[in-house]
Amino acid sequence: MKPVNEMRLKIESRSVNEAFARATVAAFAAQLDPNIEEISDIRTAVSEAVTNCIVHAYAETVGQIYIWSGIYENGVIRIKIRDCGCGIENVKQAMEPLFTTLGGERAGLGFAVMESFCDKVRVRSKIGVGTVVTLEKRIKGRENADA
Amino acid sequence: MAVKISVTPLRLTIAVSGEIDHHNAAVLRLEADEAIQSSLCKTVRIDFGEVTFMDSSGIGFVMGRYRIVSSYGGAVEVVNLSERLYSMMKLAGLDRLVKLSKKEKGKEKI
Numbered sequence: 001m002k003p004v005n006e007m008r009l010k011i012e013s014r015s016v017n018e019a020f021a022r023a024t025v026a027a028f029a030a031q032l033d034p035n036i037e038e039i040s041d042i043r044t045a046v047s048e049a050v051t052n053c054i055v056h057a058y059a060e061t062v063g064q065i066y067i068w069s070g071i072y073e074n075g076v077i078r079i080k081i082r083d084c085g086c087g088i089e090n091v092k093q094a095m096e097p098l099f100t101t102l103g104g105e106r107a108g109l110g111f112a113v114m115e116s117f118c119d120k121v122r123v124r125s126k127i128g129v130g131t132v133v134t135l136e137k138r139i140k141g142r143e144n145a146d147a
Numbered sequence: 148m149a150v151k152i153s154v155t156p157l158r159l160t161i162a163v164s165g166e167i168d169h170h171n172a173a174v175l176r177l178e179a180d181e182a183i184q185s186s187l188c189k190t191v192r193i194d195f196g197e198v199t200f201m202d203s204s205g206i207g208f209v210m211g212r213y214r215i216v217s218s219y220g221g222a223v224e225v226v227n228l229s230e231r232l233y234s235m236m237k238l239a240g241l242d243r244l245v246k247l248s249k250k251e252k253g254k255e256k257i
Contacts, residue, residue, distance in 0.1 A: 015170035022168075022200075040200070040231060047202040051169040105176065107207040109239055116238060 003070030003078070005031070011065050013058040013083070015051075021067060022046040028069050029077050032139040041117035042077070042137060048110040049081040049133045055102065057085025057131055079135040087127040095123065150175055152182045159188035164197030167205040179212060189221045196227030196250060205232070206239045213244045224248070 007028050011017045022043040029042050046067075053065045066082040088094045095115075100108030114121045120136040148165035161179050165171075183191060191212065198205070213223045224246040228236065233249050241247060 015168075015173075018168045018170050019166060037231070043200060044202050047168050047200075051202065051204070055169065105172065105204075105207040105211045107203045107210055107239060109203040109206055112238070113203050113235070 001072055003072050006068065006070040009067040009069075011067070013054045013061075013063050013065050013085075015054050017065075018047055018050050018054070021050045021065070025067065025069055025079055029071075029139065032071060032075055032077060033141045034139045035142045038137070038139055038141075042079070042135075045114045045117045045121075045135050045137075046079060046081070048114050049079075049135065052110050052133070053081065053083040053085065053131075055106070056088075057083040059086065074138070075141070076136060076138045080132055081135070082130065082132045084130040087129055088123070088125040088131055089127060091123050091125055095121075148175060150178045152178065154182070154186050154188065157188070158190045158192055159183065159186045160192045160194055162194040162197065164199075166200040167198060167208065168200070168202050169204045172204040172208050175208060176211065179208075180215065183212065183215055187219055187221070191216045191221060191223045193223065193225045194227050195225060195229075195232055198229075198232065201232055201235065203235075203239075206236060206241060209236065209241055209245060210239075213241075217244075222246070227251075 009024055011021060025046045026039050026043045050065060063083060063085055068080040070078050093099055095111040097112040098108040100106045114135060118135045118137045122134040125131040148171040151162040153160045159182055209225055216223050226248050227250045228247060229250055233247060236247055
């Protein structure tokens with residue numbers, strides 16, 4: 001299926017860009033007329049994925065983060081967050097709640113939060129090549145807020 | 148993001164406003180820990196009433212403060228949570244470590 005509208009964004013993996021990334025994707029999603037809850041879901045999920053790129057993929061360096069988003073006729077938004085960083089050795093383990101390689105202040109809940117706020121989360125990763133996280137969410141919108 | 152800190156003999160209150168993400172959690176952590184370490188209050192209250200956005204960094208922030216405060220025998224409570232923040236913290240199992248309470252009805256914000 002082809003998206004009816006799409007956008008691309010390339011940012012440096014600096015933590016100051018986290019707010020910019022989630023606000024930009026949320027602004028793009030606004031054309032689906034989401035309710036406040038749905039906008040918050042998107043903002044939070046994007047924030048988690050972008051933070052992963054910054055703290056894990058490009059841990060010791062600054063690299064590029066590529067964000068693509070497409071909107072489909074059925075009210076679905078798909079967001080791809082891609083990096084060319086270190087890659088994830090064991091994706092299944094990385095997605096387990098509370099698992100973190102960093103410890104300390106990282107809760108290990110990034111993927112759990114993405115999964116709880118999106119309909120689908122897909123992760124493809126290759127060591128030394130990078131990671132793509134694809135988020136998908138159907139926007140029911142303001143009219144059908146209780147449906 | 149901004150932090151307001153107030154201390155009484157019995158309680159340290161850390162009131163956070165704005166957005167909590169990985170970027171500004173670093174500053175938040177510094178300010179909170181400085182206040183915690185200089186007061187060593189038995190009760191540390193974290194007020195999230197004016198928080199407009201939080202991702203899992205906010206959960207990490209609460210977990211980290213819980214570790215520090217419980218290490219000297221104190222307790223942490225998180226107050227004025229919106230429905231959304233409350234359910235995120237429950238999802239993370241924070242209710243087993245700290246006391247969570249929601250915002251009063253009628254004052255609900257997102």
